[in-house]
Amino acid sequence: MSSVMKTLLLNPPSFEHFDGGAGSRWPATREIESYWYPVWLSYPAGMLPGSRLLDGPPHGITPAQVVEIAKDYEFVVLFTSTVGFHSDLRMAKAMKEKKPGIKICFVGPQVQIKPAESLLASPDIDFVVRGEFDHAVVDYANGKPISGIANVSYIKDGKVVHNPPRPLLQTEELDALPFATDIYQRDLTIEKYNVPFLLHPFVSFYTARGCPALCTFCLWPQTLSGHAWRVRGVESVAREFKQAHKMFPQAKEFFFDDDTFNIRKDRVLALCKEFKPVGFQWSCTARVHSDYETLKAMADAGARLLIVGFESGDPQILKNIKKGATVEMGKTFVQNCKKVGIRVHGDFIIGLPGETKETIEKTINYAKELDCETIQVSMAHAYPGTELYEQGTREGFLKGEAVTDAGGHQLPHLEYPGLTREYMVDSVNRFYDDYYFRPRVAWRIVRDALWDSHERKRLFHEAVDFMKLRADRKRVAKKGVQKKVLVNVPEQRSSSVGVASESPSA
Numbered sequence: 001m002s003s004v005m006k007t008l009l010l011n012p013p014s015f016e017h018f019d020g021g022a023g024s025r026w027p028a029t030r031e032i033e034s035y036w037y038p039v040w041l042s043y044p045a046g047m048l049p050g051s052r053l054l055d056g057p058p059h060g061i062t063p064a065q066v067v068e069i070a071k072d073y074e075f076v077v078l079f080t081s082t083v084g085f086h087s088d089l090r091m092a093k094a095m096k097e098k099k100p101g102i103k104i105c106f107v108g109p110q111v112q113i114k115p116a117e118s119l120l121a122s123p124d125i126d127f128v129v130r131g132e133f134d135h136a137v138v139d140y141a142n143g144k145p146i147s148g149i150a151n152v153s154y155i156k157d158g159k160v161v162h163n164p165p166r167p168l169l170q171t172e173e174l175d176a177l178p179f180a181t182d183i184y185q186r187d188l189t190i191e192k193y194n195v196p197f198l199l200h201p202f203v204s205f206y207t208a209r210g211c212p213a214l215c216t217f218c219l220w221p222q223t224l225s226g227h228a229w230r231v232r233g234v235e236s237v238a239r240e241f242k243q244a245h246k247m248f249p250q251a252k253e254f255f256f257d258d259d260t261f262n263i264r265k266d267r268v269l270a271l272c273k274e275f276k277p278v279g280f281q282w283s284c285t286a287r288v289h290s291d292y293e294t295l296k297a298m299a300d301a302g303a304r305l306l307i308v309g310f311e312s313g314d315p316q317i318l319k320n321i322k323k324g325a326t327v328e329m330g331k332t333f334v335q336n337c338k339k340v341g342i343r344v345h346g347d348f349i350i351g352l353p354g355e356t357k358e359t360i361e362k363t364i365n366y367a368k369e370l371d372c373e374t375i376q377v378s379m380a381h382a383y384p385g386t387e388l389y390e391q392g393t394r395e396g397f398l399k400g401e402a403v404t405d406a407g408g409h410q411l412p413h414l415e416y417p418g419l420t421r422e423y424m425v426d427s428v429n430r431f432y433d434d435y436y437f438r439p440r441v442a443w444r445i446v447r448d449a450l451w452d453s454h455e456r457k458r459l460f461h462e463a464v465d466f467m468k469l470r471a472d473r474k475r476v477a478k479k480g481v482q483k484k485v486l487v488n489v490p491e492q493r494s495s496s497v498g499v500a501s502e503s504p505s506a
Helices: 039-047 063-070 085-098 109-113 115-120 134-141 171-176 180-187 234-247 265-278 292-300 315-320 327-340 357-370 387-395 421-436 439-450 453-479
Strands: 007-011 052-055 075-079 103-107 127-129 152-156 159-162 202-205 253-256 282-286 303-311 343-350 374-381 495-498
Touching: 007 039, 007 063, 039 052, 039 075, 039 134, 039 180, 052 180, 063 085, 075 085, 075 134, 085 103, 103 109, 103 134, 109 115, 109 127, 115 127, 115 152, 115 159, 127 134, 180 202, 180 234, 202 234, 234 253, 234 265, 265 292, 292 303, 292 327, 303 327, 303 357, 327 343, 327 357, 343 357, 343 421, 357 421, 374 421, 421 439
Parallel strands: 007 052, 007 075, 075 103, 103 127, 202 253, 253 282, 282 303, 303 343, 343 374
Antiparallel strands: 127 152, 152 159, 374 495
8 A cells, every 4th residue: 555545536426417415415316417516525636646536427437437447546435425325335335346455435414414324334334524524534545543533433343433523624724725626627527517507618616615594404504514604715716716717718607616605795895806807707606695786796707697595485484494584685686686787596495394385376476576597496305414304303294204216316205284295396397387488588598599509409408308307206296206215314415306407505
């Protein structure tokens, strides 16, 4: 063994076209094929000489190919997810059979929520890392004894050992990490990454970790990234922005994939001052708290689109989920975005606590009034580790654990008196119909595609995929999810069951 273990950082192909947990907040097979960047894995990859970041799904790498590639490495760091956990265990077993001496570590919210259960699920997992794993896996690859590595859980003498936690990385430590984009250039093909509402190709990276918002359904702030908002320095972000602009001349935009980008006005203004001279467009996640001055500065600095989680048009539901925002705030925010010329991709969720047939209609009408350029409508989904999961268990509206069909598509599992899963699935479909089959909205989409042949092709394929899965999900809801359950694992992240491509809901 060399002084530094030859390490493979792996985002596994748990299912065909699966967008796994290494960068995706909602790991699933998308209704419209989409892939987020494996940002979390890029940092240790940049700290380990001779390492490789292997992002299986977007690059079309099969499980068998992964096993073959892994035999050339001594240490594998696998970012798992609930829906892909059993598939990932099979892959770990195959890697051990191919090369018995290989060491395998699982990371991600799945193993953070229930580390003991994850370890006991398979002898092929050597250890797991709870929470931020940047330095833990690097320490191990550099030969540090596992007993002395913070955040690690492992089995010793038949018992699960949990090492003490490691403090969350702060600004100075985040700034010391390598740039994610350096590893993208080394190991990834950016043209393989597609998200329907972002320009293609795009490049995404983080400017911060964590989110102080208390939304009950959002898993990452309740597990992996935390509620403590920890930022990179403005100078560090500006250097990566400027470097990536030169590094990827084919990119059409950058995306800041923070849990929420626009939390603090002074930092947004400082970043915009650095971005503006570059003259390149970007998009980001956002909450509805930014004022006109902030949005104007963002637009002047190249901001093209904001992903915003409005969730519901019912004030009480927003209180139930601790959204920390109101319907009126959403209206004012979108009006100001329109004034400064920033597009909005609005996220809405059907099936949150307090949902009724009447509140669904409120949300549909609210979305129409906001009139965002594009929307995503999801069915509420509760994973263990979230307040929504605990509430669902306590109040009885959680009808079984998080489940997927045989292709890795998430299925509905929440139900309320007088509001069945079938009705909610139908409501999601009707939501899209009522929203998009308005003449001015349809024209808005077609207009953009008319002048761009690439966008025309993409729009056609996305429409075909969407209609196919829409019909399938309706059949599943009608028959009940039991017949198509693949995964029923008692841990992992909260998210939504999307009928369109999933995205973070800020």
